[in-house]
Amino acid sequence: MTPPNYPPKPRPGDRVAVVSPSAGLPAIFPHVYELGLRRLREEFGLEPVEYPTTRVMGADPRERARDLTAAFADPTITAVLATIGGDDQITVTPHLDDAVLRANPKPFFGYSDNTNLLNHLHRLGIVGYHGGSVLVHLGRPGRPHPLTFDSLRAALFTSGWYDLTPAPEWGDRPGDWRDPASLAHEPEMLPGEGWRWQGPRRVVEGRAWGGNLEILHWLMAADRVPPVEALAGSVLVVETSEEMPPATEVFRMLRNMGERGLLTASPAVLVGRAKAWDFEKPHSVEERREWAEAQREAVTRALAAYAPDAVVVFDVDLGHTDPQLIVPYGGEVRVDAVERRISVRY
Incomplete structure (x- = not known):
């Protein structure tokens, strides 16, 4: 297997x-976005x-790809950061100029719908970075979360190994961006309970692949x-x-991945902490615990059928929760x- 192609930092x-x-x-x-830009300048230089x-809603996919x-392509640009996710990036990646991307690899940071581009870069042999967004993380209300910023700083500027840390507190209930005054108040946080481990006590090393589960399901449909053989030994995220x-x-989504052989290919699986609150589903704290437990049970059931020997870690802070x-x-x-x-190597 060829070594991973980490772009220059x-x-x-x-x-x-x-x-x-x-x-x-x-x-x-724009008020959230400008806060994120200011922190990008002041905190990261x-x-x-x-x-x-x-700053355009509904831009043509070809223009976004351009x-x-x-x-x-720009030699003066040394990294690429997504402002946020969405739901239609699957229509953008077919219009990218892959020859340009291969000739000019750069660190790309994004998550959620940006799973499309991360997967696209992966297929080109380029390492990307799952996480970080200008609005959600750089524009976090109140103050930046120290765990987020420490990880982001290390991923941006360093190339060595970095230990991920279980969050002592976490949240999934953001402020209402429609109210600019909400940026003055930190989001609600709950006590952390550490990671939950399942499977054999062994050490697995591999290359990360995966991302947002819903987007992965769309990518399978497209x-x-x-191919499964290219993912053999990968750590599924x-x-x-x-x-x-x-x-x-x-x-069901994981079962479909299993039927394609994508779960069997992974000797280890990192499962992000499940987001269990939204403005349209304002769950209580107890309801959020029950929701998260049901999610863990669903993942466990799928992996028991398709990857029974995998090392599984639940509640890793790598998705839509804070930090x-x-x-x-x-x-x-x-x-x-x-x-x-x-541990991850940035």
């Missing part, structure tokens, strides 16, 4: 692209460069996931979005079930 003072390959929500929530569709391609698919659907840790997509991951430790 930016340095403080560099120009970085800020793009909206999915939803152009900076157009609707990076100069954001916008593209024509960055901006992405331009960001990778026949855009890598899965998480669910604010659309909060019920446990039954989570099981968020960065995982190198296509990069190296070590899952140590003996010492109960997860």
